[in-house]
Every structure is written in C-alpha cells, then in structure tokens.
Amino acid sequence: MKRASLRYQLPLFVALAGLTVVNLIPVIWALLISLKQPVDAFAVPPSLIFEPTLEFHYEIWFERGLLGYLVNSLIISAGTVVVSVTCGTLAAYGLTRIRAGRVQAILIGLMAVRMIPHLLLAIPFFVLARYFGLIDTHFVMILALVAINQPFTIWLMKGFFDDVPKELYEAATVDGCSIWQAFYKVALPVVRPGIWVAALFSFLLSYNEFLLALVLTGPNSKTLPVAISEYGAEDITYWSLSAAGSIGIILPVLLFMGVLQRQLVRGFAAGAVKG
Template identity: 40%
Template sequence: MAAARTFVSQQRLGRLLLYLVTAAVLVAVAFPAYWLVTTAFKYEVDTIVSPPIILPLRGTLRNFTDVLRVEHIGQFFLNSALIALVSTGLGVLLGSMAAYSLSKVYMAYRIRQVIMIWILIVRIFPPITTAIPYFVIIRGLNLSDTHVALILTHTAFTLPFVIWLMLGFFQDLPDAIDKAAIMDGCSLWQRFCQITLPLALPGIAVTAIFTFIYSWNEFLYASMLTSRTAKTLPVVIAGYMSDKFLRWGEMSALAAMMVVPVMIFAGLTQRYLVRGLTFGAVKE
C-alpha cells in the first residue's frame, strides 16, 4: 500500500515538473512576441525607460500611423509580397522536381551521393561569403534594384533547403504507387504532376511556409541589391536604426504588421500543415 502511494506521488511530481518545464518553455517562446506587440503600442518615452515596462498600462496607435505615413510604404509591402510569393513558388517547384529526380529516377549510387553532398555544401555556405560575388553579377546583368534580382537570389538560396526537405517526403511515398503508374503508361512528368505532387501536398505546404518565411524576412541581399524600386520591409525596418536614434515604437509596429501576411499564408496551408509535419513519422 505504501509502495503504491509512493508510486502515485512520484507520478504526480513528475507530471508537475513536466507542466512547469512546459510552461517555462512556452513563456520563453512567447515572450519575444508579447514584447514586440506591446512595444508597438507604447509611447516613445515608455520604450526607453529603465527598468523596462513589462505590463504597459497605456497605449497609442501613433507608431502604426507613423509607419503607414512613410513614403512608398505600400510599394514596399507589395515588393516583399511579390518577391516572397514568386521565389517561394519557383523554389518549391524547381526543388520538388530535383528532389523527385533524386528519389525516384534510377541513378548510380555514387553519382546520387555526390549530387546530394554538393547540394548540402551549397546550403552550408554562409550567405555573407557570396554577397560580393552576387552583387557583382547582379550589377553586371543590369538587374540592380529590381524584383528579378531578389527573386533569383532567394530562389537560389532556398533550393538546397527545398530539395533536402522534399527528398524526405518523396522517399516516404511507397514505390508501388510509382510502379503502378509506370504500368499504366504514365510518363515521368505525368507521374510527377498527377500522382506524386498531390500525395506530397502536406510536405509541399510545410516547405512552402519555411521558404516564404525566409524570403519574407531576408535582409542581407535585400539591403545590398536594392535601393528604392525593389526595397523590401526588412530594409525599411533597418532604416529606423542609426547612430543617433533608435525608434523602437515604429520598428515594433512595422515588425508586428509583417507577421500578419505570414500568419495568413500559414492559415491558408493549415489544412496540410499538421499532416506535413508528421508525414513519414509512422512506417507501415
């Protein structure tokens, strides 16, 4: 009887510790978002006080109105949306085609391994190491400050990630489906478009979200390759920082507004998101 009570007490203690750790992790993850939103509604004087105000008792919409009054802010929003959507579409399409070829098309083992390692190495390279070559190439092609320059750059940098992620999804699809399609006379392109892609929609949704977030938030190349015509929102946010001032309110307001399109994009793909995150977790 005493042993049973000890066991129950240990279970309750373990469950309590699990809840406490989970709550601490949730607070650590959610606090930056909370701080961003609250700072967006603070008065300027409240953003620089020490100690900082954790729970503000007053708020204002002036930071948002100041951001919306910035010249060409609408164009900058459209630039970010256009570049992120097009580069996501191209990256997912081209990366899925490459991943399907590596997973379903017969290829010598060593050749396949060399290609996959090369793709991985390209992904490992820090973006700053290729910044100057990209700048020289884009300027040589007369594409400076254009949407095409950022679309090509973002697509090139997301391709290795898309290939490796989609490769896992395609490899989890049963080979019997592909063989049955071959027996029915389907070509390689028909098998890819009409059979494999619909089955891999959960994986495509997850990949598209990560790719969109990367392109939407990318700053390094956006700041180097654009000046006004193709300027994106991360570059606008950086403009609120200088050696003389740091406008926390406007920065937070614009950053909070930038989260909305990502949430909308994730909401549109929510139908496949959970399935994609658990795709291939259980082997049959």
C-alpha cells in the same frame, strides 16, 4: 494507464508552455513598446499602466511608406516560393527515381552549396547584377534567393518522395503511365502536404532575408527587413516605429500559416513518420 500517461505528459506540457512563453516575451515587449509613447516605453521601472496608441503603427505604414516595402517583400517571397518549390519538387522526384550511387553525391554537393555563408555570395551576386543591369529589381532578388534556398527545398521534398510506396509507381507503370504521368497522377497527390511545408520554409527564408536585400535592392525594391533597420539609433521615437514595424512584419507570416494550418500539420506529420 491513463494516469501514468498523464503523469509523464504533464511535465512535458509545462516545459513546452514555459518555452513558448519565453519565446513570446520579445514579441510581447515589442507590441507594448509600439503601443506606448516613448516616455512610457522606456520608463524605469517599466510602466504597466498606460494609454495605448496606434500613432506609430499608422505613421510607419502610411506616412513613411512601409506599406510599399511590404508589397516588395511579398512579390519577392511569392516569386521565390513559386520558382523554388516547382523546381525543387521536380528535381527531388527525379533524384528519387534515379537508381544510381551518384544521387548521394549530388545531395551532398547541394547541401555544401547551402552551407556557404551569404556574406561570401553577396559580392558575386552584386557584381553579376550590376553587369546585367538588374540592381534594384525584384527579379534579381528572386534569382538570388532561389539559388540559395533551392538545395534545402530539394532535400526536403526528396524526403517526402522517398516515403511514397514503390508499389504505387509499379501499379502506375502496369497501367501504362509514363514517368511524367506517374509524377502528377500518383506521386504529386501523395506529397502535396510536403509541398506546402516546403512553400512555408521558402517563404520564411525569403521574407526574412536581410543581407542580400541590403546589397541588391534600392528604393524601388527595398524589402521590409532593410526598411525597418533604418529606424533606431539614438532617437527613442524611432524605436517605437521600429517596434510597430516589427509587429507588422509578423502578421503576413501568421496569416499564411493560419490559412494553410491544416495542410502544414499534415505535412509535418508526414515528414515525421518514416516507413
């Protein structure tokens, strides 16, 4: 029995390992470029033996001010996560407790809003932000990202609330809990892993946003994706700087996932099991 199971699992493991390696090739290549001098980074054939240097990492983060843009990205991402997850969790709980056919229509409407291309929303957001004097502020980016990502958060959290046994709500009602008390005493502890999953996706969506950041930010609130896009063109030295910045962008995400690894695994597992 174990041999048969291993026989079926081994090809799957090999396939997943191969897929992982393929996905990591661009990251590894960018890391190598960031550690090489341009003459080695763009040599043909590629130079496998070279003297590594951290010159470009130091230059882009400390001499060219990318550290400040990282702070902007973290402020905007953290604000988006707090507002989006809080509002999305409350909205999802409310939709779960409503016993009416209009809930499905609301969910479909939310998903329709999420499907609108960002390019169509960038100009209206820019016009409104300029009218209220919010251009080049963290606040307007947080508002825009919450508006765009909120439907996804609501859909995600509603799936977790739907998996909470109804018997728990009935027991809470028998014990005299109000709807609000049932939320934070009964439902919230059960869906806590799902909240961390929603926080992760909200963080990734806001942290990697480029188009809205390009339109709505300026020198005071520019984010990392916009700042790094300025390096490139014909000067091959800029490509080494861009590679160094790209590797630096990944580190906060890896740190976030590493710290919350246990909660994220529980959340993904809970979301994958129905009934």
